[in-house]
Amino acid sequence: MERPIRVLVAKPGLDGHDRGAKVIARALRDAGMEVIYTGLRQTPEQIVAAAVQEDVEVVAVSILSGAHATLLPRIKSLLKEEGADDMLFVAGGVIPDEDIVFLKENGVAAVFTPGTPTTEAVSFIKENVKK
Amino acid sequence: MADNVKVWQDRRKIAQMITTVENALPGHEEILQDIYKKTGQAYIIGITGPPGAGKSSLTDALSRVYIDMGKRVGVIAIDPTSPFSGGSILGDRIRMNELSTHPQMFIRSMGTRGQLGGLSAATHSAVMVLDACGADILFIETVGVGQSEVEIVKLADTVLMVMVPGLGDDIQTMKAGIMEIGDVFAINKSDLPGADRTKIELEAMLSFLPPKEWRPPVRMVSATEKEGLKELVEAIDEHRTFQEKNKRLEERRKRNVQEALLAILRDKMVARVTSDDRYKRLLEEMVKKEIDPYEAARQLMQK
């Protein structure tokens, strides 16, 4: 049996709208991946600690509060500090295009905005994950 | 390699070693060979019980007690894999997020991945890595619903069964086999109504089990209210002392080592046999009823 892709799904920041995170968690599971779900109110430190201990291939975060510009680059730099920046780092949420450019410059591989089909996220992960 | 494995603080390294051994990736045998002699230091506690019993919360709460005692704690949390997609959602960390970043703590989630025998081998390998890397206490947490979970829990030195008030008749109908593996029982959420009754029922149930030298104690605990934790840890310690005194621990570990060896043997033999050219041919012959499975097995076992 082929080893499933392991993905950490986390919600950084304080917003409690986890519909998107849960829907994507289910979609990734249904696509045969192993999803480690850490829930709400995660600090960048907690997210990176979990990603490292779980040795995931993908870190997927969902954020709707508008704090993405602060929190996502912080997660990326902590991943680097841990020598784990080979992990694929993706984000979803209410994120304006201008910020997407900024986030991509800061190590976020892809940003999925509202209305993106889950299949798009699934295939992006499958194509870009480093195994 | 050998020098690195001692380093509990190298999270990335430990995590990658677990991935390698868990999935039997190239290099896993070398790792296990390398660390094997350093294993046996950690005390392994299996935590199981019905869904909704609060096992993760209790694992979190107990971990805190051990961390405060200066121990390094490893947790392996196992959740079932979907038989349809082969994927899974592993959510036990939600209850342990605060400890995620604690230097004395290491948490790893695993999916059952439908690999019956393989799961206990994979879990055992992960346990060995954390053990060799410096864990003092290791928790293996899994839902106690199926046979494979029972097998995994048998890797433990002490099995903690977690119950909740209000299970009522469920206790009566729980498979005796599952009840029998418990060394210590905890009634979690003891603040809920009916906790006392559950305790009485449980003790009555246990008194019907065949008499043994160790009589499993039942402790009331509330993981969320942080009550009864010390008493529960004491009960686990008592079981440990009991086993150490009577050489039970040695026997138990011998049994576990034997299980591990058998698991490896099974895996290796199955792998060797199924990659054999004769394997497919014999299968075909079996379908056509030209040969029976015993004869096929006998032929395959011949070099």
Add this chain to the structure above:
Amino acid sequence: MNKEQRQAFQEVMEKYDERVERNLTRFPERRSVFYTASKAEVNRLYTPLDVEELDVIEDIGVPGSYPFTRGVQPNMYRGRLWTMRMYAGFATAEESNKRYKFLLDQGQSGLSVAFDLPTQIGYDSDHVLAEGEVGKVGVAIDSLKDMETLFDGIPLDKVSTSMTINAPASILLAMYIAVGEKQGVPKAKLRGTIQNDILKEYIARGTYIFPTDPSMRLITDIFAYCSKEVPSWNTISISGYHIREAGSTAAQEVGFTLADGIAYVEAALEAGLEIDSFAPRLSFFFNAHNDLLEEVAKFRAARRLWARIMKERFGAKDPKSMMMKFHTQTGGSTLTAQQTENNIVRVAIQTLAAVLGGTQSLHTNSKDEALALPTEESVQTALRTQQIVAYESGVTNTVDPLAGSYYIEAKTKEIEDEAMDYIQRIDDMGGAPRAIDAGFIQREIMDAAYRYQVDIEKGDNIVVGVNKYHVDEPSPKGLLRVDLSVGESQKAKLKALREERDNEAVDAALEKLRVVCQGDENVMPAIIEAVKTYATLGEIADVMRDVFGEYQQSVII
């Protein structure tokens, strides 16, 4: 219908069915089964046969009378239009204050305050978890100082203020009371609403702090305090809005919200309050989605069901206790990031749904909210949408104009029944708090949400501009940006505050609060005393966290 009429009609229907079926072989319908947005099956045609069991007095009645199916006032919008209330709050108290004055000038009739997330979770702006969040989704309030700035120049006896605050509602209400006092406005003259609905936070919105039981106590303390001291205050807004946003169906929105409502009523009764002393001040908050007719039926079903529960289950005598008054917001999750202009049309349909459903107040979302917080211009368009429906569409000229429609009445009944079924299942589990602890409600919602997403991806649900009629478009310009320096300025203000206030008085007030929390005295007076010493929101919430503990989130995915 009498017997002969019924028979004659059935014959007519048979012929109709035959004719349709014949045609279908040549011209099949667009799909084999038609569904509402909530995936409830919809018949081709609704007829008198679908509403036979309904009683025109018992079930439908007239507006302003039990069971209030047709509305809570006898003449509805012919008398007064609904309150056009736009949820707003930005960054700092100063900026928000400016926005409120702008909205009041624009003809808005009530204020609605959005708080930032640290405030909603009881953290000061300098807390580690507040990093990057200060002033992002609303105004940052750390102490009474910020609250004084927020309402500077706005006489509190002249406006009604709705505050979207839940877990720390007691603290923000205490600050509002204190600001009123400073303006010379007595408590009895304060008008407004606090959301104060903690159960839906556990279910759907996520800004909880304390565990279920102490949270319920805080809520009943507020009920008790306000019924004596702040009689015109709406002490809770029992919210289905977020349940729907989390992906529930229309019937689940009604069922789960009313189950929450029942839990609050029971908690208040258990605390010794008399039903008619607090029930008239309960208010509700619903979502308005795209499926116009289903939504209208939903609002009517919710009103009827609540009236029946209050009368039959709780024995309320005052008709005001049976009236379900509600605020509505158009569905945020229906907005798309693609072709944002389309959202204006969606919001217009949703506005119609809310108005035809008889809402008491309405917030309309702005077209750009799937991308960022709205700009002033897009907020204006959203408000204008309400005004066009109010003044130009004509739907406000008569009361409950869709009543009597076979579809609407049948659908109203269907949603009422399905919601009641959920309420019974939740009762069997021991009520909403236990059903939440067991994850039942969360799982039901999540299943519906996932089903909906799968249907979109299969193309069974069409979202215009997303999975059909998609175009490549340049990224939108001119979105509102929140200044990142807000966090720093709030931190500086906090530091100055902690230096200049009387810290001994703060400590004494917090100690008093701790003792009250440990006992069973009403917490409100002690909180009001604490905010007046300029103890911060975070300091007050920390005392309560210490005594009450913190809620553990559910693991339902």
